[in-house]
Amino acid sequence: xxxxxxxxVQSFCKHANSLRxxxxxxxxxxxxGYENSTPAAMAHKPQGSSPMPNPRTTIAAALLVLAxxxxxxxxxxxxxDTSSPNLLTAAVAWRQTAAEYRxxxxxxxxxxKLRLDQALAERKPxxxxxxxxxxxxxxxLSSNSYWGALLSQGKDFFDDALWDRWVAANGPTLTPGALxxxxxxxxxxxxxxYVSSRDQGDRTDEYALNNLRNLKVPxxxxxxxxxxxxxxxxxxxxxxxxxxxxxxxxxxxNLNDFKRRYYVDDAKQRAALLDxxxxxxxxxxxxxxxxxxxxxxxxxxxxxxxxDTPANRAKFRAAATSGAWKGQD
Numbered sequence: 001x002x003x004x005x006x007x008x009v010q011s012f013c014k015h016a017n018s019l020r021x022x023x024x025x026x027x028x029x030x031x032x033g034y035e036n037s038t039p040a041a042m043a044h045k046p047q048g049s050s051p052m053p054n055p056r057t058t059i060a061a062a063l064l065v066l067a068x069x070x071x072x073x074x075x076x077x078x079x080x081d082t083s084s085p086n087l088l089t090a091a092v093a094w095r096q097t098a099a100e101y102r103x104x105x106x107x108x109x110x111x112x113k114l115r116l117d118q119a120l121a122e123r124k125p126x127x128x129x130x131x132x133x134x135x136x137x138x139x140x141l142s143s144n145s146y147w148g149a150l151l152s153q154g155k156d157f158f159d160d161a162l163w164d165r166w167v168a169a170n171g172p173t174l175t176p177g178a179l180x181x182x183x184x185x186x187x188x189x190x191x192x193x194y195v196s197s198r199d200q201g202d203r204t205d206e207y208a209l210n211n212l213r214n215l216k217v218p219x220x221x222x223x224x225x226x227x228x229x230x231x232x233x234x235x236x237x238x239x240x241x242x243x244x245x246x247x248x249x250x251x252x253x254n255l256n257d258f259k260r261r262y263y264v265d266d267a268k269q270r271a272a273l274l275d276x277x278x279x280x281x282x283x284x285x286x287x288x289x290x291x292x293x294x295x296x297x298x299x300x301x302x303x304x305x306x307x308d309t310p311a312n313r314a315k316f317r318a319a320a321t322s323g324a325w326k327g328q329d
Contacts, residue, residue, distance in 0.1 A: 087156040087316055091291040092147045102176040102322055104289045109177035112249055112286045113184060119248040120188060131245035133238055136196035138290045140182065140254040141172035141211060147292055157202070157308040158293055164200045167207050170214045175288070181218065186218045191245065193219070195237045195257075199229040232295070233259045253290040267299040267319070 049085035097102055120130060137143055146166045150159055173179055183303035185192055200207050208227050215231045219225075226237045234257065241247060255274060264270050274281075298304045306312045 001115045002141045020284055031263040035321055045073075066107070073132055086151060086154070087158075088147065088151050089293060092144075092151050094291065095144050096148060096178040097136060102291065105176040105178070106266070107289050108251075109181040109284050111282060112181055115283060115286070116185060116188065116190065118235075120190070122247070126247040128244065130188075131192055131247050132192045132251065133241060133247055134182075134192060134194055134251040135253060136208065136211075137172070138175070138199075138294075139180040139251050139257070139288050140175055140194075140217065141215075142175045143172060145171055145173070155308070157312070158305045160305070165209065167198070167200055168203070170210045170211055172215070176216050179215070182218050190300065191219060191224065191232065193224050193226070193241050193245075195226045195228070195234045197228045205267055232256060232263070233260050249284060249286060251286045251288070253288040254294040254296075255287075256295045258285045258287075263298065265299060265302050267296075270296070271298050 036154075042313055116132070123130065134140055143166075145165060149166065150156075150162060152160070153159075155162075182192060194208075195214070196208065198208060205222070205225070205227050207224070208225055209220055212225065226232065228237065238250075239245075250258050251256055256271070259277070260275055260281075262270055264273070277285075293304070295304050297306065300306075300315055301312055
């Protein structure tokens with residue numbers, strides 16, 4: 001290593017625990033005594049000489065150069081910093097490990113089978129062919145591995161780019177009990193139509209069909225799969241199906257999977273609309289759990305996929321604490 005001249009620190013970079021630390025050159029010049037000199041003495045300099053640098057300015061500038069790469073390095077390590085709070089941790093841990101999560105899906109599909117049998121028994125001669133309309137993601141297709149990947153990257157808001165790669169790679173698996181119910185419905189001569197909102201560009205439909213066919217889901221064809229790229233409003237597609245079929249059941253993880261009127265920006269209004277329709281849930285509407293995303297977030301943020309910003313984090317916390325107990329000391 002080259003010798004370091006007296007009074008000068010050479011620049012160097014080292015890697016320690018994946019953190020790149022850079023030290024910039026700092027030149028220590030002899031004290032010139034300007035601070036206590038008279039203006040006349042300070043003005044008496046040889047012609048053509050350069051202004052002498054202020055040592056404080058030199059050191060401050062060097063420290064700024066040093067801080068910049070350090071800040072970038074710390075930003076990189078924050079992606080995997082397990083000590084930082086993440087808004088998704090509890091929700092994703094519940095999805096990944098809780099037996100109660102699985103139980104709610106089994107319960108939903110068991111209830112769907114019961115309601116399907118009842119509806120078939122009540123059908124009149126000459127009725128239109130029976131059908132079910134189902135959502136895809138987090139209804140019959142599990143996105144748990146996507147959320148785990150998102151969390152492992154230190155993110156806690158929805159990431160479109162990661163989602164698109166996950167969809168294209170056939171990331172979805174079946175939710176508990178989904179395939180048994182779908183196969184049962186098919187065995188009862190009930191057609192199943194899938195209506196979902198996705199957008200992975202020109203290959204959106206191809207990816208959706210691949211996801212379903214990869215999991216041996218019945219009716220995985222273009223006639224029975226409708227993917228909405230431009231809108232989350234499913235009502236036009238649902239009404240078109242209802243004109244040709246007797247829709248006995250609807251399945252979803254989001255109130256918007258059942259009626260568009262729930263797509264509002266106010267949480268209390270959304271709850272009031274649901275209360276008006278409460279008799280339909282568990283009867284014709286079968287709802288599945290989703291604590292990580294959905295249009296319930298629109299009622300908090302004004303959009304279903306909010307950006308990762310300090311303001312949105314504050315909104316999330318305000319929503320979580322809106323019903324907090326006020327009696328603590």
